[in-house]
Amino acid sequence: MLGAVTRRPQTGQPASEVRTVAPPAPGEWSAVPLAGDLPTERHRLPARVTRYWRWRAFYSSLPLLVLLVSGAIVLPWGPGWVRWGVVVIAVAAIATYMIILLPIRYRVFWYAISSTEIDIQSGIIFTTRSLVPMRRVQSLRSERGPVADHYRVTTLKIRTAAGSVSLSGLDRAEADLLCERIGRLTGLVDDV
Secondary structure: OOOOOOEEOOOOOOOOHHHHEEEOOOOOOOOOOHHHHHOOOOOOOOHHHHHHHHHHHHHHHHHHHHHHHHHHHHHOOOOOHHHHHHHHHHHHHHHHHHHHHHHHHHHHHHEEEEEEEEEEEEEOOOEEEEEHHHHHHHEEEEEOOOOHOOOOEEEEEEEEOOOEEEEEEEEHHHHHHHHHHHHHHHHHOOOO
16 A cells, blocks of 8 residues: 555554554544644653742843843932833743643643654643654653752653754653653654
């Protein structure tokens, strides 16, 4: 069958469940579900990731707040109530992001990995769903800084020729297992 796709069995499936699926006709939807279409295959981040995101947001916004407060004290760029009003609005926006939007980000984010694809959903106001075929993965990179190290989380960057996707806030052990699994499925060799 020309253009047929052979779906390999998932982990835990017997080899007898390998099936060949014909590509859909133009204008039709495929009956083969994506990795994230099955709620049982979706994985969430550890709950402590929201605390990590809050500290990152705080440390990232600290230079802006110091600049705004210094400018409100030193520079005469308008009446005092305007200068301090700008500072209060900036603090309120940062606090809203840290208190309200980060838990929403946690609830919306999930990822699913199958033998053929990586499916990631993220976003706060605008939800984005990324689907990366395993055959397109070119490199994997694990990153963590001092704050991430304290919370035992890691960011896994998956690069393809078309761009990259990130899994930010993975548990350290889970990130290592994912690197190993994706490396096996894509044929990437660990030269380090």
